[in-house]
Amino acid sequence: MERLRSQGPMTVEAYMEACNTYYYATRDPLGAGGDFTTAPEISQMFGELVGAALTDVWRRAGAPANVRYVELGPGRGTLASDALRVMRSAGLSPPVHLVETSPTLRQAQAALLGDVTHHDAIGDLPGDSPLLVVANEFLDALPIRQHVGSAERHVEWIGTGLAFDRDGEIVETSPARDEAVRALSEGLVALGGVALVIDYGHARSARGDTLQAVRSHRFAPVLDSPGENDLTSHVDFQRVGEVAQDAGAFVAGPVEQGAWLERLGIQARARALANASPARAGEIEAARARLCRPDQMGSLFKVLAIHSPEWPKPAGL
Template sequence: MSALKAEIVDLIRQEGPIGIGRYMALALGHPRHGYYMTRDPFGQDGDFTTAPEISQMFGELIGLWAAHLWQAMGAPARLRLVELGPGRGTLMADMLRATRIVPGFHEAASVHLVETSPALRQRQAATLMGSEPVWHDTVAQALSGPAIIVANEFLDALPLDQFVMTPEGWRERLVGLDTTGNLAFGLAAEMEGALNVSAPAGTVFEQPTLALDIVAQVAGHVAAEGGAALFVDYGSARSGFGDTLQAMKRHGFVDPLAEPGEADLTVHVDFERMGQVALKAGAALHGPASQRDFLLALGLPQRAQALSLKADAAQRGAISAAFDRLIEPGETGMADLFKVLALSQRNLPPLPGFDLHRLPDQG
């Protein structure tokens, strides 16, 4: 039994079953044993691979998207370029490299990273050496003045609570102990508070309070101070029901309760609800678009072609494979699940990627 699993078992024995959100928070962010606090989980040698690790093209296009927005904002002399959950720093590094061609952008932009993992901060510092990033523990600390915020696979890792409709009404789904002392799912005997949602018995309803709060916070900031935010993640464009909690280890799915702290835990993002809170906070809403449509609209084919012209045969094969993985459906592609949602100050023009507006050719 892992150290964190033993700690969670002891906690449940002392206090009783815990909610899904608390379990996720411990498994991912426990200060000593949390999954993200102790390792670099990205890439082929880790547990999963994200779009920035698949190809530099992803970050380059998002970087030029950000620079285009900066120009549309009137090219303010000071801009915070913020990334939420920056992984290894790969996305930000690719964004900064691609935007060197934009006059004045690097002079105006300061890099701010919201990251709580000491292990990942160390990796980001190495990747972004020379860029002088500033780290923050919370989103609120990173937001100040005009800002462009980027979050790739960030919302899916935020803890949420789950509720199950029973013949007696909604009951919170909990993590407790079975008769052998192992972690097991169960339901609360009573419901605290009201959940005004109708559904058949057996339905699972997910309440992503933390994600909704962060999106509302970011939306309120860009609406008042200027700028935009881009959220890229897997999930649904329309709200629905269902248990989306999953665990990933060594690029395969595992039992979410088997090895807390040793496997990644994620949930699907409800983009419709994220958009609703963004609108309520005063921001303009763009999307959600599929990752495929977004990247194609930004000029992914043209970028792939430009890179291939300068590549050898092996490199061209890798570029083609990465291109397919970023936009193709199916088990190996990202097109089916991944969505892109942007929030912006209302006075900005239509944003690239959502109105079929292409970015300038990068060569």
């Protein structure tokens, strides 16, 4: 607000970046006591199947001994914990590298995972070995630009509150997202490896306003309480694929999350967990349904793989 008063209107991109930088640096936003819940927090099955998919593609790539596990925006480390458990049971125990800027979440990740190496950006990752990368709900939090016609949309201070300076048919772009995908893809082409990008969004580029705010597991007005809400936008998977291919990487997908998990065997895993813990059978089935059903996370969330030309595409895509 002080910036708006002193410097005038700021772009939607600058507003989103400022809000999310403060938001993620000052709290653990996950779980029942936070603002939102991600797939790994819903069920161990999600992370386990991610780990199985990475192990499978690693084996089909010739099982290189020096591979690293990398996660972008790993939350509390829940997904990594479940994925690595499966990978280690299959004989793959890679060093763990996490791209995370939040001090609060870094502490939680280290407590859960033990020996990890943190990085501030994708470009800081080691450049000497193939990468097994997971980016679950990472791209949606990167700042976007919005245009109405040829004019960029801004946030301004009017009277006693915040407002957008223009409305109309909106076109969204994200230079920050493009930069992240390009850096990731160039690393995979140079080093070998694969990335699983899992997020909510649309398979084809489309016009429209997808900027949203979430607080206490409910949608909130985007301009209310700056820095106290989680601001995200839908990922344009067509654009992600184009940027990756322009960098020389191969792309598979996107496919809907529900279909992908079903192809990887989530029903069989759910049955095994229910047989081992009959008292939790209802809970396990509810989690599977939440991850897979089209009216829950199954259709809105997509899975796209980016891989080096020398590596095969992951299963399920």
